Amino acid sequence: GQSLEQPSEVTAVEGAIVQINCTYQTSGFxxxxxxxxxxxxxxxxxxxxxxxxxxxTGRFSSFLSRSDSYGYLLLQELQMKDSASYFCxxxxxxxxxxKGTRLHILP
Amino acid sequence: DADVTQTPRNRITKTGxxxxxxxxxxxxxxxxxxxxxxxxxxxxxxxxxxDVKDINKGEISDGYSVSRQAQAKFSLSLESAIxxxxxxxxxxxSDLEVATxxxxxxxxxxxxxxxxxx
Numbered sequence: 001g002q003s004l005e006q007p008s009e010v011t012a013v014e015g016a017i018v019q020i021n022c023t024y025q026t027s028g029f030x031x032x033x034x035x036x037x038x039x040x041x042x043x044x045x046x047x048x049x050x051x052x053x054x055x056x057t058g059r060f061s062s063f064l065s066r067s068d069s070y071g072y073l074l075l076q077e078l079q080m081k082d083s084a085s086y087f088c089x090x091x092x093x094x095x096x097x098x099k100g101t102r103l104h105i106l107p
Numbered sequence: 108d109a110d111v112t113q114t115p116r117n118r119i120t121k122t123g124x125x126x127x128x129x130x131x132x133x134x135x136x137x138x139x140x141x142x143x144x145x146x147x148x149x150x151x152x153x154x155x156x157x158d159v160k161d162i163n164k165g166e167i168s169d170g171y172s173v174s175r176q177a178q179a180k181f182s183l184s185l186e187s188a189i190x191x192x193x194x195x196x197x198x199x200x201s202d203l204e205v206a207t208x209x210x211x212x213x214x215x216x217x218x219x220x221x222x223x224x225x
Contacts, residue, residue: 008147031211042197042216043150050211087149093157094140094165095214099149 002026004088004098011104012078020073020101022088030092032064032071037100038084046073046086078105110134111217113198119223126185128220130198139181140199140214141165141173150197156181188224196220 004024012018024032031050035043049055049064049071061074075082085100111132120126130139141153152165154173162173170192172184185192199214 033211033213035214042218043214044216045213048211048213092212094152094155094163095212096152096166097142097150099147 002090002096004090004096006086006088006098006101008099009102009104011106013106014078014080016078017074017076018078018103020075020086020088020103022071022073022098024069024071024088024090024098026069026090026096028092029066030090032062033089033095034062034073035087035089035097036084037087043087075103080105080107111198111200111215113196113217113220115220116218117221119225120188121225122189124188124224126188126222128183128196128198128222130181130183130217132179132198132200132215132217134200134202134215135178136200136202136215137178138201138212139175140201141171141181141183142197142199143167144195144197144219153183153196185222185224188222190224193222193224196222 006022033048034046036046037043047062049062054063059076064071083105085102087097087100089095089097114129140155142150144150151167153171156162156175159175174182197219198217201212
């Protein structure tokens, strides 16, 4: 089967950097992805890592280590609008999501 | 704009009633999915479909059924609703061509339907 573990909540200060970790167990790895969901909204795709290393998209970066079954999402220069839930996900034909990490940002 | 739409957006019903949630998309995607979201449990896959003749069960299909009426339409039914089916339901689509071509199976979500079963 497939399962993912990520912290339920993380708190950081505006302007700072925060890292949200994700460990996974899966049979047949197709890559690790990240989604963002604001309160009352739908999840939206942020990033995808198929290979080891760091992928950068603006203030957001995502890292993958396939040997450790581990990845993280790094958010830099935090803004209040980054307050949201973040989900890691794995899968090929069907995607399995983690339970989500609620990011609280303090002014 | 190409989009994923869900109707209704909110629904309150009573235990034992049959409910249908509808999803339509104009993205031209072949793959469609239904997810359920509960607080603290993330998104769980109910059913998914790769084309009109292909329906697959997800993690939590018991108590649900689906119908893929056309490439653009995928509906979810609760045959006899019960209170623990109270949740936020999302429809999503993805592009078969991109996914099988080595790209990522990115999910495009609709706005969600908030269902309450009393």
